Amino acid sequence: DSGVTQTPKHLITATGQRVTLRCSPRSGDLSVYWYQQSLDQGLQFLIQYYNGEERAKGNILERFSAQQFPDLHSELNLSSLELGDSALYFCASSPRTGTGGSYEQYFGPGTRLTVT
Amino acid sequence: QQQVKQSPQSLIVQKGGISIINCAYENTAFDYFPWYQQFPGKGPALLIAIRPDVSEKKEGRFTISFNKSAKQFSLHIMDSQPGDSATYFCAAGQGYAGNMLTFGGGTRLMVKP
Numbered sequence: 001d002s003g004v005t006q007t008p009k010h011l012i013t014a015t016g017q018r019v020t021l022r023c024s025p026r027s028g029d030l031s032v033y034w035y036q037q038s039l040d041q042g043l044q045f046l047i048q049y050y051n052g053e054e055r056a057k058g059n060i061l062e063r064f065s066a067q068q069f070p071d072l073h074s075e076l077n078l079s080s081l082e083l084g085d086s087a088l089y090f091c092a093s094s095p096r097t098g099t100g101g102s103y104e105q106y107f108g109p110g111t112r113l114t115v116t
Numbered sequence: 117q118q119q120v121k122q123s124p125q126s127l128i129v130q131k132g133g134i135s136i137i138n139c140a141y142e143n144t145a146f147d148y149f150p151w152y153q154q155f156p157g158k159g160p161a162l163l164i165a166i167r168p169d170v171s172e173k174k175e176g177r178f179t180i181s182f183n184k185s186a187k188q189f190s191l192h193i194m195d196s197q198p199g200d201s202a203t204y205f206c207a208a209g210q211g212y213a214g215n216m217l218t219f220g221g222g223t224r225l226m227v228k229p
Contacts, residue, residue, distance in 0.1 A: 002159065002161065004159075033215075033216065035217075042219060042221050042222060043205060043207075048215075048216055104165065105150075105162070105217060107161065108159050
């Protein structure tokens, strides 16, 4: 158990809908990362938050957004869902961002999103 | 994102054998190279990681070999066990860029008893 929690575990929704995925980082971790894992694209970085502020952005669609709250939990919002958004969404946390090197990232169990 | 290329895509090893997975990267700004192990239905679990100032790191049966000039690194699993059967991902990160990880495509390892 990494200490990172994600809810819900599974989510089934229809095209065009909007969903929210939630992540609680490990106790004391300030950074939260979101990744998408699909069969054709592999594991891809979406977005990172550090202590409430957006720090880095990857291949995140404009229909997707995220935020990190004062208690450090994070939410990933996916809107206008398409069939191709079906994937596993992982949250990871790390103690802080490093200016002199990278720090370990610990992944949660993921949310499996199925868009029908 | 810069690419990280991982090979092979799948690997079958006999119990007790050595499993070797290779990765190559392009971006010389990468300064952190972790390996993750993922079982079906679970999130990736950090296995071992290395920084470019060392050429090898060993933790138990797992060893990372790092070749900075060739921009390659590999994972060696000694005395492979059926319980090691999982998908392994290499990754690379950049400290100044927020530490986001760029992942390889994954290697599905099967260890036969």
